[in-house]
Amino acid sequence: MIEVGRQGAFSVNSVGWERRPFPLAFSVREADGLWRVRASAARAGELVDLLVAAANDAVAVVALETNSYLDADWHPLRPSLVAAELGVPCAVHPLGSWAAGVNGLGEEFLVLDRDLLPRLLDGTWSPYELALIDLPAGRSAERLDELALVLGTTGVDEPLLSRLAGSRVWFSGHDDCYAFLETSDPALPAAVLARLLTLMAGAALVEGEREPLPRVPEPDPGLAEQLIAAAPHWIGALVEAADRTGGEQLIAIDLAALPAPWRLGEPFPRRADVTATLDVRRGTWRLR
Incomplete structure (x- = not known):
């Protein structure tokens, strides 16, 4: 469980004069037993x-x-x-x-x-x-x-x-906001991607809330590893943070695979490839 504060990177950063929400961006490259990761916002x-x-x-x-x-x-x-x-x-x-x-x-x-x-x-x-x-x-x-x-x-x-x-x-x-890592630890890239998903979901939960700050469950490492196995470059955007009938509270993040690392100013693709959803009450994540 991660405590997400009001001054988190996804809460304080925005894109353009319109101050659009900052996207999740992740890229990883492996060579000779080293992993190079670019990540934002964190x-x-x-x-x-x-x-x-x-x-x-x-x-x-x-x-x-x-x-x-x-x-x-x-x-x-x-x-x-x-x-x-x-x-x-x-x-x-x-x-x-x-x-x-x-x-x-x-x-x-x-x-x-x-x-x-x-x-x-x-x-x-x-x-x-x-x-x-x-x-x-x-x-x-x-x-x-x-x-x-x-x-x-x-x-x-x-x-x-x-x-x-x-x-x-x-x-x-x-x-x-922008993070670059190089590591010999093969588990670190997936841990960073899982943390980005958690931070984006937490930014949605903390908005408009009073103390105490929310503690947000992180995805299982296997979820992030599944995404990395599918593609090395991802961009994500929050698409939903609402209460559903039946008492569910779901936070959905659309993710699109990219042919190259995302750069500031590039638009979100018109179509998402996968959606990562956090069930807040159950504390579980899933991909669909």
């Missing part, structure tokens, strides 16, 4: 438990930019000061001038235990840029400099984890 804090479950014991936050924490001159705080404001203990690894600003790298890395990541990304603030990667055993300065070198010299469309022995998860988020 805040980092809405996916953090999935990242923690797949990660090694330590995580490096390699880029963090936010307007939620500003200094007296209205400049964004450095990542280490953001962590201090949130009371999250971490080690700080400064980067030399050769690395800062290359491929989105900041002035410093934060290294923290993976179990502290949910406290850092607690949902009370929003990073408009965020990148993190888990670390294998050993956190020496030399290893972190090597990490910076790899990050700074890897192209956007090039696999990253194949150049970093032992790392399992790379996450990059933009506008706290």
